[in-house]
Amino acid sequence: MAKFVYRMQNILNIKYKLENQAKSEYAMANGILNQEQLKLEAIYDDINKCEEKIRELNSGEFNILEMRKCGEAVEYKKNQAELQKIVIERAQKRVERAREKLKEVMIERKTHEKLKEKAYDEFLEELSAQEDKEIDELVSFQFANRDEESNNET
Numbered sequence: 001m002a003k004f005v006y007r008m009q010n011i012l013n014i015k016y017k018l019e020n021q022a023k024s025e026y027a028m029a030n031g032i033l034n035q036e037q038l039k040l041e042a043i044y045d046d047i048n049k050c051e052e053k054i055r056e057l058n059s060g061e062f063n064i065l066e067m068r069k070c071g072e073a074v075e076y077k078k079n080q081a082e083l084q085k086i087v088i089e090r091a092q093k094r095v096e097r098a099r100e101k102l103k104e105v106m107i108e109r110k111t112h113e114k115l116k117e118k119a120y121d122e123f124l125e126e127l128s129a130q131e132d133k134e135i136d137e138l139v140s141f142q143f144a145n146r147d148e149e150s151n152n153e154t
Helices: 009-059 064-153
Strands: none
Touching (some): 009 064
16 A cells, blocks of 8 residues: 655644744743733732831821831832833733734644645545556456456357
């Protein structure tokens, strides 16, 4: 039996490698985004702690120096939070670009897989046609031999 060889298999292999690379890039970009979001959450936690300390100072001893220090810390952390939001937006854009690239690479890979399937189906059809031809030739040969034998017997 003939063996199926896809003549563009090396291109399909490259598409698999490109897809794996795009998946890695997407995962990395997603991981960076998650890290940046965790940093923002930590900043918000710090803001909440400072605001809680200010509330405690308001209800207890009135220490202006400590309140000013906490107020400045809150303002500083709010500025950090705004900067972190910008970093997160950039990370989200990188994730989106990586997602789009992955989507494109997957479409290309699927296209080449379909081409391979089509080539395999054509191969099977050709193989079947060849087998049918060989069977027809065998039957014709056997039929011709029978006719010859019956002609020789008479």
